[in-house]
């Protein structure tokens with residue numbers, strides 16, 4: 355039954371040790387601005403009665419377009435100095451899912467993931483086959499130089515230098531990672547998730563993170579929840595983070611917030627799986643736990659109020 359008041363969209367722009375002192379007020383404003391733009395794009399879809407799937411796609415497209423975030427334009431580089439992007443989308447109505455791994459070409463990797471879901475009988479396409487599929491699907495392509503930002507290139511040089519000198523890793527994610535994602539519940543009570551990333555700075559070419567792995571960094575099922583993760587992808591894969599939240603709701607009867615907190619704070623945190631995630635259920639409840647210093651994040655409900663935050667409890671509030 356349609357119930358517009360439960361419609362809600364949650365987004366993230368990456369998690370990690372985002373040190374307050376390393377962000378100027380201008381940079382902080384720019385991140386909030388980028389998050390608000392993405393919330394507006396997704397909210398427009400939900401407010402017009404659109405589906406959660408279309409809302410998360412629209413929000414992630416906006417984040418991919420913003421060079422501040424590590425997805426699409428502004429993606430980080432592999433150790434070989436190339437961009438290899440991963441993305442996934444999942445529809446909670448029927449567990450349909452699509453994902454791509456290790457691609458560079460489509461302006462919006464999330465549309466490539468959606469094309470895999472809608473136009474093939476597969477879930478995950480990788481490498482050269484994925485690139486060919488994207489071209490044949492007629493997706494808008496950009497030259498590799500379009501994705502390149504000086505900031506990410508400098509971050510790669512710093513990381514390579516650190517490795518040459520065998521210095522300890524300070525784990526600064528502003529330099530190393532990020533990811534963008536969105537989850538939504540629409541008026542009909544359907545949930546969906548979308549995640550897109552450049553991965554981690556200096557990753558080995560061919561490395562695939564958690565974002566395109568269904569059940570790890572991306573998950574959606576109407577009977578439980580939709581989840582999009584960000585953080586040290588290898589841990590999210592090993593602990594099947596998204597599906598683990600589903601399992602705790604489904605089999606242990608936990609509520610959304612309880613299950614999401616348990617996975618991020620009690621499961622991933624203690625083993626060194628730094629990061630966070632966003633989640634919604636089909637009643638429109640939301641959870642945004644993280645076990646590190648900050649997570650770029652935002653929420654907009656049926657009231658159209660845009661709430662964005664970077665660190666703990668520093669939500670800025672603006673009307674759409």
Ligand code: ASP
Pocket residue numbers: 368369531532533551552553554562563564565571583584585586587588
């Ligand atoms: N989870 C992403 C990956 O491992 C990176 C991140 O979210 O920071 O590819």
